[in-house]
Amino acid sequence: MKLEFELDTYKSEIKPTWCPGCGDYAVLNALQHALTTLQLEPWNVLIVSGIGCSSNLPHFLSTYGFHAIHGRAVAVAEGVKLANPDLHVIVTGGDGDGYGIGVGHFIHAMRRNLDLTYIVMNNEIYGLTTGQASPTSEMGMKTKSTPIVGVIENPIDPIALALSTGATYVARAFSGDVKQMSELVAKGLEHHGFSLIDALSPCVTYNKINTYDFFRKRVYDLNKEGHDPSDLKAAFMKALEWPVMQRDRIPLGLFYRNDKVPTYEDLEPAYKKGNPVKQALGVEDADEILREFL
């Protein structure tokens, strides 16, 4: 069958400028595959990103995009989505962008259960700024900003955070497995509600600890081990496995999915008047509004 939108349709003329071997290539690839699988019209997709190596991603695709400031991609995306709920709004960015400077927006967007898909390219480091500690850097990790004794604070566990904050689709993927990642992204895009895909995406230049090898030795597919993604309690236990409890086994796959929670858009009263961007302007009941001031 001939597809209306081929894989290449989603590619832009701009070539990625990431270091050779950077995990973000796989994320780009996976997202492109997911868009192709779902045959989303490129003009009805808007990808918002922040600042970081990973946040350059929207430039390499042929959809609409908004390359926002550092840490604010989620908030910008929320504004886009609320203004035009017919768009497919995807957020992409780094661990520093989403779990550090922007963590407040991340939490509140999840609690709102807005219908957004958020892909975080988590490399446990600040890549673009040449290798400082990130909120997911492990204890003891020596970086440019922690050169003496290494990191002395706990890493954020984005999966547990998402589960506790109301995200209704929570998954982890790895750049070493594009097929699984693109499936998880595609399902996240289909999901009606907030979906998080924490993508372990090695920075080959500045993170010499969390390398492809590091992950290959440790990852496993939790869904193949019988995890039931409708079970929130079990999802929590799986989330805590890494990095909170131990360092040896890292679960990948779908931790949690709940399709029964209404989205923010489902509950927003203004939509009774239609999609805001498509509404006619002007006020129909000026006299009634003014009467209250008499």
Added chain:
Amino acid sequence: MSTPEIVFRIGGAAGDGVSSTAESFAKMCSRSGLHAWTYSSYQSVIRGGHVWTQVRGGNQPLLSHGTDPNVLVCLNQQTMDVHQGDVLEGGAIVFDSDLVKPDPSKLRKDVRLLGIPLRKMAQTITPTGIVRNTVALGAAVRLCDIDFRHVESAFQDIWGDKKPEVVAHNIQAAKLGVEAVQQAGGSLKLGLRFTEVPRYLMTGNEAVALGALAAGVRFHAQYPMTPASSILHWMAAHGPQRGVVVKQVEDELAAMNMAVGAGHAGVRSMVATSGGGFSLMVEAIGQAGMTETPLVAVVVQRGGPSTGLPTKTEQGDLNLVLGAGQGDWPRGILAPRNTRECFDLTAKAFNLAEVYQTPILILSDLYLGEGFRTVDKLDFNVPIVRGMMAADGGVAEGRYKRYAYTDSGVSPRVLPGTKGYQYIAATDEHMESGELISDILAGLPEFVEERRKMHEKRMRKLEGLRKDMPPPELWGSPNADLTLIHWGSTWGAAHEAIRHVEEDEGIRVNSLEFPALFPFHADETLRILKGVKKTLSMEANYTGQFARLLRAETGYKPNFTFPKYDGEPFTWREIADKILEVVA
């Protein structure tokens, strides 16, 4: 001046219901056909503290909340101690005779003391005596000859059908107040003319919200902060039914970033806050400048710096909005002078934002934003101009250039969702297509040139914007001996002061005022300044932020300055005194 007017002042502790009582009184004035103007002096505690509100009512359009009251209501001793000496000759003081003692040595001549057992009377209606203020309100209504019908209708509006017994209790209480005055000399015979034609009464913040609604706002994001919160409250109660997404967000960073997203998606989008919140929006508003995203940001100033004086007024955030954001980006700053302009300029701001694809700021303040004033009927049929669009359905030929170089600096826009025009809006420096030049191309000779051109394109928008912003106005007598220079809410007190000194002292004074602060109308201003003699610049901040802008833009330095930073609004009397001082 001898035109009859009511100046009603009520004071008590926070939690005594001072402002709601005053608000009811203001409503009764406007429903009696009077012009009305209120000012509330309060603090940010919920209980305790000294709170007073003044309501001025008159047959002529008003310019300020006036100065000394002819009716003072004291709900506690502190109010009596602080305000009793202000009451005008022939005025009256209503106080709770069981709680409060006047000091006759402090009073002006002929001030009638109306000690009424407010609480005890109220307790005859409800055991808690909760309607105590209403007894006092009834007394004031009688003193000012306001028709009791307006008392009944005001209570009906507040509690309505939901709580008929509360309406009944309050009407009963007001009647007790009326009777008490009746037995103690009756009305003050202020000589006002009442009509059957009610006037519209609203705050500047409400007028901003109405202007936005008229202009078709479809997204409003805000985090609560005094004195901007009532914009959120009004929008939240009235917007959604009319299609407006109203979002209370986690912080002001979210508010601005969401507004940017919404503006980018294509709706008319706005935020409102005060200086502290705007400080958090600074990086994100620059993002709108860079991505050429339209939005309207309302900053209702309060006393700074830092948390400052949350419930007091100031004009100290001009530098903040002028300089907000790293680097240069084109912005427009409007500063409404009165309630009517809050409506008009907000509506206009949305057109400017979309035509020039950049943020437009509205700089208001607590005095203007929170004070109730009567206005003529607002016309919701405001002009709506949405700016240039590249696409009306067709597919772009070649690659669409979102940031195409144009003479005006404005590049035709498309909205996400439009087939065939996909592009990336970027906060990094970019080319006409939106492709970045910041990361790897910057510095190459070709891209040094490209950067220069793109930056000039954006900044060129200021030229058109300046032409479309309201010009400075010279108000009052030609050939005046002194010209006042001011902006924003100082307008009313300045005009009133000018009338007083002209009538009472025969000094000719006029005023130069600026409904738009940026881009600055330098040529126009210089032309006006050529024709003036001496100038006195007045603004509510320490450093003379506007005077510095004026000097930077025109080289002109005012002869005299009158800075005010005590948190209180300018009164006409202090301006008049200053005029006399500098003219002498």
